Amino acid sequence: MKVVGARIPRYDGVAHVTGRTTYVDDVSVPGTLWAKALRSPHHHAGITTLDTSKAEAMPGVRGVITWKDVPLLEYGHLSALGIPADEPLLAKDEVRYRGQPIALVAAESEELAAEAVDAIEVGFEERPALFDVREAFDSDAPKVHQWGNWYPHFEGEMDRRQIRKGDIERAFDEADTIVQGVYRPAAIEHAPIETQVCQVVPEANGRLTIYSCTQALYFSLGVVAAHLQVPLNRLKIVGGTTGGGFGGKVDTATETMACLLVLKANRPVKWRWTREEEFLCSSTRAPWHMELATAMTKDGWILGQKMLTLHDAGAYARFSPYGLTKHSFHHTGAYSIPNLHFDGYVVFTNRTPTTAMRGFGVTSVSFAVETHLSRVAKELGLDPIEIRMRNANRIGDTSPNGVAYTDPSTIDTLQAIADAIGHELPADYRTMTNEPRAGELLPEHLVAQVGSTEGH
Amino acid sequence: MNLTVNGITHGVDGRELATLLDVLREDIGVTGPKAGCHQGGCGACTVLVDGEPRRSCLLPAGYADGTEITTVEGLGTPEKLAPIQQAFVHHYAAQCGFCTSGMMLAAHAYIDRGGTDDHDAIQQALGGHVCRCTGYSKIIDAVAAAARGDSFDLTTTAVGKYTTMATGGGE
Numbered sequence: 297m298k299v300v301g302a303r304i305p306r307y308d309g310v311a312h313v314t315g316r317t318t319y320v321d322d323v324s325v326p327g328t329l330w331a332k333a334l335r336s337p338h339h340h341a342g343i344t345t346l347d348t349s350k351a352e353a354m355p356g357v358r359g360v361i362t363w364k365d366v367p368l369l370e371y372g373h374l375s376a377l378g379i380p381a382d383e384p385l386l387a388k389d390e391v392r393y394r395g396q397p398i399a400l401v402a403a404e405s406e407e408l409a410a411e412a413v414d415a416i417e418v419g420f421e422e423r424p425a426l427f428d429v430r431e432a433f434d435s436d437a438p439k440v441h442q443w444g445n446w447y448p449h450f451e452g453e454m455d456r457r458q459i460r461k462g463d464i465e466r467a468f469d470e471a472d473t474i475v476q477g478v479y480r481p482a483a484i485e486h487a488p489i490e491t492q493v494c495q496v497v498p499e500a501n502g503r504l505t506i507y508s509c510t511q512a513l514y515f516s517l518g519v520v521a522a523h524l525q526v527p528l529n530r531l532k533i534v535g536g537t538t539g540g541g542f543g544g545k546v547d548t549a550t551e552t553m554a555c556l557l558v559l560k561a562n563r564p565v566k567w568r569w570t571r572e573e574e575f576l577c578s579s580t581r582a583p584w585h586m587e588l589a590t591a592m593t594k595d596g597w598i599l600g601q602k603m604l605t606l607h608d609a610g611a612y613a614r615f616s617p618y619g620l621t622k623h624s625f626h627h628t629g630a631y632s633i634p635n636l637h638f639d640g641y642v643v644f645t646n647r648t649p650t651t652a653m654r655g656f657g658v659t660s661v662s663f664a665v666e667t668h669l670s671r672v673a674k675e676l677g678l679d680p681i682e683i684r685m686r687n688a689n690r691i692g693d694t695s696p697n698g699v700a701y702t703d704p705s706t707i708d709t710l711q712a713i714a715d716a717i718g719h720e721l722p723a724d725y726r727t728m729t730n731e732p733r734a735g736e737l738l739p740e741h742l743v744a745q746v747g748s749t750e751g752h
Numbered sequence: 753m754n755l756t757v758n759g760i761t762h763g764v765d766g767r768e769l770a771t772l773l774d775v776l777r778e779d780i781g782v783t784g785p786k787a788g789c790h791q792g793g794c795g796a797c798t799v800l801v802d803g804e805p806r807r808s809c810l811l812p813a814g815y816a817d818g819t820e821i822t823t824v825e826g827l828g829t830p831e832k833l834a835p836i837q838q839a840f841v842h843h844y845a846a847q848c849g850f851c852t853s854g855m856m857l858a859a860h861a862y863i864d865r866g867g868t869d870d871h872d873a874i875q876q877a878l879g880g881h882v883c884r885c886t887g888y889s890k891i892i893d894a895v896a897a898a899a900r901g902d903s904f905d906l907t908t909t910a911v912g913k914y915t916t917m918a919t920g921g922g923e
């Protein structure tokens with residue numbers, strides 16, 4: 297084998313250290329105009345007036361776009377999967393988060409574009425704003441989204457993602473102890489050192505060439521084509537090295553609006569967000585609210601688990617329904633739990649829309665489950681690693697959504713952790729493997745939990 | 753004004769009040785220095801002005817009139833990499849690469865001033881240089897190796913402090 301186990305240098309290492317890697321901002325096209333956005337200063341407001349005429353009349357300004365210039369104003373990040381869209385490319389009559397784009401200007405210089413943005417006249421009527429996902433979930437909370445505060449379009453038009461497995465009532469009846477906890481990880485900004493940026497060039501053959509820092513090239517291509525209502529062959533998208541993304545550059549943030557400016561001005565356009573914009577209005581990792589109740593035997597078996605998850609989508613759905621779905625499939629963590637009752641909601645607030653970040657939907661539940669299990673071990677007076685190993689996923693155990701694991705690594709991982717921190721394990725835990733459960737490690741409550749790994 | 757960038761002198765007029773970063777990137781076409789924040793907070797735009805590391809986003813270009821400016825392009829070429837460049841490749845110290853030129857120029861100046869492989873001193877010298885790809889321990893290892901004068905085998909990579917995977921393979 298040439299690669300597995302070998303220490304190979306990065307294919308792009310020499311280019312990185314000699315300054316020869318081309319990032320989007322390094323693409324230089326003569327005659328390029330700079331774009332700047334008029335963004336909402338309010339977290340939630342109605343737009344009462346919008347007049348761009350003064351900005352348009354300024355010398356050096358080559359184009360201004362508003363919602364009126366977008367052929368298909370609303371197109372969702374999950375529209376291709378048949379999920380209805382909720383977010384306008386440029387705000388029309390309402391802004392739902394601070395920094396939401398309302399208009400975009402293209403001008404001969406970055407400074408001029410900024411001045412023109414200041415010359416746009418816009419009126420607002422402020423509305424109540426919500427920033428806490430738990431408060432937004434309350435039925436009497438002010439309404440912040442046109443669909444209500446819960447995303448209502450899961451399969452079968454359900455307003456939640458739910459999982460029911462086994463016999464949860466019996467598990468809670470038979471438990472020696474029920475341990476509860478609430479876990480609330482906060483939003484995190486990806487903060488890539490390269491801010492969101494794109495460069496769009498009109499070609500002589502009528503196509504638009506889009507230089508993009510996206511992490512999801514063909515996905516962005518589809519989003520741009522849909523908003524512009526043009527066939528894919530009108531667009532050429534050029535990716536390359538992303539200056540850090542971490543999930544935050546999966547959303548199509550700049551490309552579509554820059555294309556519209558190019559169509560208006562018939563000149564190349566570059567749009568590079570400032571650091572302030574990156575922090576203010578690029579999408580973040582979501583805040584989550586997770587409530588857990590675990591039915592335990594006193595010797596450390598998890599009989600069942602109830603969970604309520606609220607996933608803060610921010611002001612619009614984007615990828616959140618997908619993130620919550622992943623979350624629900626992983627909501628038992630690395631452990632085998634036969635009886636489950638899970639309800640998950642995507643909740644709208646007036647925060648910046650949230651998105652993927654390194655393990656979309658899953659890191660939140662890992663945080664909750666692991667913190668919770670340590671709390672459980674403490675309450676029962678059991679060893680925190682042994683309680684994990686006892687309930688660890690084994691070959692053949694089934695996930696919350698019924699998939700049988702073929703080679704789960706929970707036990708290997710826990711043994712390595714115990715080793716690394718010098719934690720003594722009893723002999724039977726040191727030699728434990730992920731082989732299917734049997735004997736003492738297959739108590740009655742787990743018999744039905746074993747599925748078939750055939751066909752995987 | 754005259755800006756000597758990597759040994760080549762450029763006459764640039766009317767841009768004295770623009771930032772050195774914008775003049776380098778947009779007027780002269782040297783794109784190694786990156787615009788990570790435009791406000792002195794990240795270090796991605798760092799260049800050497802008469803050998804001293806400077807945040808080019810904070811420096812009016814006129815201030816650099818008559819100076820010698822070194823950017824990453826002036827450190828070495830792919831055929832002939834400077835020791836600090838070899839160290840970054842061998843130690844896997846560049847992930848996305850966006851912070852890398854600023855990091856290397858600050859490190860280069862540190863070593864030039866006689867900096868040693870002391871990790872605390874290196875951290876001090878790279879203070880305010882932000883890498884979001886979690887590369888700090890590898891970056892510090894790379895700078896320490898270059899400061900020691902290690903030689904680097906660029907067909908493979910170094911085993912880091914936190915690497916337990918056996919070296920070898922390649923058979």
Ligand code: FES
Nearest residue numbers: 789790794795809
């Ligand atoms: S761009 Fe100069 S310090 Fe960030």
Ligand code: FES
Nearest residue numbers: 847848883884885
């Ligand atoms: S390598 Fe990506 S920011 Fe440092």
